[in-house]
Amino acid sequence: MAKYSRLHGSVGLISLANPPVNALSSVVRHAISEKVAKAFRDPEVTCVVICGENGVFCGGADIREFASTMRGPPLVPMIDAIEEGEKPVVAAIEGVAFGGGLELALGCHYRIAHYKARVGLPEVTLGLLPAAGGTQRLPRLTGVAPALQLITTGRHVAAPEALKLGIVDQVTEQNTVEVAVQFAKSVVGQALHNRRLSLRQLSCPPDGLFEETMAQIKQRARGAVAPIACVQAVKAAATLPFKAGMDKERDLMATLFNSGQAKALQYSFFAQRSVAKWNLPNGAHSGISKARAVHRAAVIGLGTMGRGIVVSLVRAGISVIAMETNEKQLHTGKKMVIAILEKDAQKHNAAPRADLVHFTERLSDLSNVDLVIEAVYEDMVLKKDIFKQLSMICKPDAFLCTNTSALNVDELAAVTGRPEMVVGMHFFAPAHVMKLLEVVYGQHSSPEAVATAMQLGKRLGKVSVAVGNCPGFVGNRMMKLYVEQAHFLLEEGATPEQVDEALEEFGFAMGIFKVSDLSGLDVGWRVRKEAGLTGAGVDWKEPPRRRQGRRYSPLADLLCEKGHLGQKTSRGWYLYEKPGGRDPKPDQGLHSFLVEYRSKYGLKARRIDKDEVLERCLFSLINEGFCILDDGIASGPEDVDVIYVHGYGWPRHRGGPMFYADMVGLSKVLERLEFYHQAHPDVPYLKPSPLLRKLVRNGSPPIREWREFLKRPHSHL
Numbered sequence: 069m070a071k072y073s074r075l076h077g078s079v080g081l082i083s084l085a086n087p088p089v090n091a092l093s094s095v096v097r098h099a100i101s102e103k104v105a106k107a108f109r110d111p112e113v114t115c116v117v118i119c120g121e122n123g124v125f126c127g128g129a130d131i132r133e134f135a136s137t138m139r140g141p142p143l144v145p146m147i148d149a150i151e152e153g154e155k156p157v158v159a160a161i162e163g164v165a166f167g168g169g170l171e172l173a174l175g176c177h178y179r180i181a182h183y184k185a186r187v188g189l190p191e192v193t194l195g196l197l198p199a200a201g202g203t204q205r206l207p208r209l210t211g212v213a214p215a216l217q218l219i220t221t222g223r224h225v226a227a228p229e230a231l232k233l234g235i236v237d238q239v240t241e242q243n244t245v246e247v248a249v250q251f252a253k254s255v256v257g258q259a260l261h262n263r264r265l266s267l268r269q270l271s272c273p274p275d276g277l278f279e280e281t282m283a284q285i286k287q288r289a290r291g292a293v294a295p296i297a298c299v300q301a302v303k304a305a306a307t308l309p310f311k312a313g314m315d316k317e318r319d320l321m322a323t324l325f326n327s328g329q330a331k332a333l334q335y336s337f338f339a340q341r342s343v344a345k346w347n348l349p350n351g352a353h354s355g356i357s358k359a360r361a362v363h364r365a366a367v368i369g370l371g372t373m374g375r376g377i378v379v380s381l382v383r384a385g386i387s388v389i390a391m392e393t394n395e396k397q398l399h400t401g402k403k404m405v406i407a408i409l410e411k412d413a414q415k416h417n418a419a420p421r422a423d424l425v426h427f428t429e430r431l432s433d434l435s436n437v438d439l440v441i442e443a444v445y446e447d448m449v450l451k452k453d454i455f456k457q458l459s460m461i462c463k464p465d466a467f468l469c470t471n472t473s474a475l476n477v478d479e480l481a482a483v484t485g486r487p488e489m490v491v492g493m494h495f496f497a498p499a500h501v502m503k504l505l506e507v508v509y510g511q512h513s514s515p516e517a518v519a520t521a522m523q524l525g526k527r528l529g530k531v532s533v534a535v536g537n538c539p540g541f542v543g544n545r546m547m548k549l550y551v552e553q554a555h556f557l558l559e560e561g562a563t564p565e566q567v568d569e570a571l572e573e574f575g576f577a578m579g580i581f582k583v584s585d586l587s588g589l590d591v592g593w594r595v596r597k598e599a600g601l602t603g604a605g606v607d608w609k610e611p612p613r614r615r616q617g618r619r620y621s622p623l624a625d626l627l628c629e630k631g632h633l634g635q636k637t638s639r640g641w642y643l644y645e646k647p648g649g650r651d652p653k654p655d656q657g658l659h660s661f662l663v664e665y666r667s668k669y670g671l672k673a674r675r676i677d678k679d680e681v682l683e684r685c686l687f688s689l690i691n692e693g694f695c696i697l698d699d700g701i702a703s704g705p706e707d708v709d710v711i712y713v714h715g716y717g718w719p720r721h722r723g724g725p726m727f728y729a730d731m732v733g734l735s736k737v738l739e740r741l742e743f744y745h746q747a748h749p750d751v752p753y754l755k756p757s758p759l760l761r762k763l764v765r766n767g768s769p770p771i772r773e774w775r776e777f778l779k780r781p782h783s784h785l
């Protein structure tokens with residue numbers, strides 16, 4: 069709803085009141101229209117201020133309403149009526165004015181913002197465009213180029229920048245509503261013509277602006293359609309009269325509104341919020357579990373992961389002890405951490421925060437920290453030794469966390485005297501850049517430990533997902549099968565380029581073979597050696613392309629043995645101009661190697677089309693996602709999807725693997741998995757998961773109902 073009051077006799081004050089973000093639900097839109105009309109009718113009222121309750125102007129249209137038929141007054145005539153009014157209307161912006169909220173403010177004649185407020189048109193991130201005049205009014209206010217940038221990226225703009233761009237007229241550190249009221253009174257009687265953005269003429273945009281932006285977007289958007297529609301809408305603002313531009317905006321929105329991409333992106337928005345509401349098998353959940361404050365943390369190991377974690381902690385203002393026993397590594401780690409922090413300081417025009425880090429070689433220095441993150445390399449013996457020592461050195465209420473991508477958290481917890489204080493914190497490389505954090509709860513992890521790790525993740529700006537303990541947790545457990553299928557496709561006749569092209573066309577930023585070259589083929593080699601799939605631990609009685617009773621491709625191992633480790637050695641699945649080169653080129657040598665390999669093992673190359681690449685790679689990954697849900701390792705499909713979108717480059721406009729399965733149709737996924745399982749009986753994980761079968765038997769319910777078919781989550785090895 070919206071509340072109405074009269075201040076100082078002549079100011080009509082309209083307050084949006086729809087917690088938590090004053091979204092423009094149909095009730096709110098109805099109330100605003102009514103209150104504005106009332107203020108305009110009242111002869112005592114000479115000016116109007118629109119604000120939001122509880123320190124938030126407005127988070128935009130109510131996204132939950134998009135799933136059903138839209139009711140209530142539309143935004144466009146409501147905003148037009150405000151702009152056309154004969155009494156000055158001032159928007160008092162606190163907190164945020166996003167999407168429809170900013171469009172409402174753009175319909176007002178003046179905008180006053182609190183200095184901490186943010187404004188923006190983030191519709192593009194929901195697969196939409198600002199269709200309440202935003203694409204037509206913003207360019208008339210800021211000029212075309214800045215508006216185009218803001219609308220196509222959905223970037224949030226802090227009040228001081230909004231002032232520079234002309235989006236707001238004044239920024240204040242005082243009470244924003246009071247300042248806006250005084251301001252409104254001061255402009256009574258002044259002509260409003262110039263303040264009506266729809267009447268403003270647009271100056272010519274720079275030559276080639278739209279063509280250049282379109283080209284950049286097509287390259288960056290990976291198949292997303294909303295950014296392209298945003299360019300077209302802003303182009304209409306620059307080339308057509310206001311009314312015709314509005315018609316174009318409306319038509320473009322109509323195509324986007326019901327698109328699968330918009331549904332996927334809106335699902336992603338709520339999925340990201342839902343993972344913060346975690347629950348454990350023992351019934352503990354985020355609603356009742358209190359996190360403990362972390363003032364001092366420690367990171368053990370200053371390799372790539374450790375350095376990134378130290379930087380993340382410092383950026384969040386947490387003081388860190390960074391510990392490394394190897395003197396050379398300590399020196400390099402220190403240099404790199406400081407370099408990143410100095411770059412940060414330069415960017416934000418602030419002092420570097422290196423004073424928050426204390427570098428040391430001594431574990432005993434960790435006696436007083438609240439939380440430790442061990443980030444040494446993946447070696448269980450080494451990690452156990454560290455955890456035993458930590459258990460003795462750290463204060464009794466310190467949390468002990470391990471940054472592991474696959475190792476057993478319970479096994480580590482068991483060597484400490486405080487298994488309830490142990491959780492996994494699986495960061496993704498580079499840890500100061502990547503958004504995802506898997507918080508792995510073990511059998512004994514206390515709700516407080518999970519809550520603290522989740523809360524810390526939030527403070528570090530991560531999207532944190534609580535997951536159960538199993539080899540590879542959620543992300544890597546699924547990824548393993550995706551990678552394996554890609555290798556099998558090479559054995560059967562594909563090239564790395566064909567596989568990558570299909571995946572990139574689907575929307576991945578990089579195909580799997582390019583990713584493998586980037587991270588280094590030796591990473592997976594180490595893991596496979598550890599798992600006894602290659603190297604000393606192999607049972608050589610099995611045929612060469614079979615390990616542990618099932619199909620295995622030794623292709624990647626053979627490349628590693630040749631020293632072809634990817635970008636760093638200038639050869640891997642692709643060829644690079646020099647070691648460390650970034651530009652992959654098809655490698656004829658690799659193609660010949662594949663031909664020889666196939667001939668050696670009597671494999672007949674066949675033509676593999678893009679559909680097969682996608683189905684084999686993605687459906688096997690999705691099938692494992694269903695197994696993970698069935699096992700209770702992830703508590704809902706949203707958890708799996710958030711992990712894939714934020715940690716594994718799954719295109720956001722496709723929602724995530726489980727959402728994609730829902731979109732494709734569960735019976736189709738089941739049917740194709742059955743087909744591939746029959747064709748490849750030596751690949752057990754192609755056998756459709758019991759949960760997938762159950763869902764199909766129950767009429768393929770939509771993804772929001774899948775939780776009803778799940779067992780309770782539990783930790784599981």
Ligand SMILES: CC/C=C\C=C\CC(=O)SCCNC(=O)CCNC(=O)[C@H](O)C(C)(C)COP(=O)(O)OP(=O)(O)OC[C@H]1O[C@@H](n2cnc3c(N)ncnc32)[C@H](O)[C@@H]1OP(=O)(O)O
Pocket residue numbers: 088089091127128129130131132138143164166167168169190191194196197198199200338341342
């Ligand atoms: C025909 C179509 C007509 C008009 C179209 C208009 C276009 C739009 O306006 S589309 C919406 C554009 N707005 C946005 O994209 C903003 C989305 N929200 C946010 O970015 C953030 O929520 C925030 C406003 C910055 C607040 O952040 P924070 O304080 O971190 O809280 P959250 O946990 O994110 O949100 C709290 C709570 O509010 C729900 N919520 C937020 N925004 C909306 C919204 N616009 N509609 C409905 N609900 C919203 C959010 O889901 C959270 O609720 P949970 O129950 O916890 O999920």
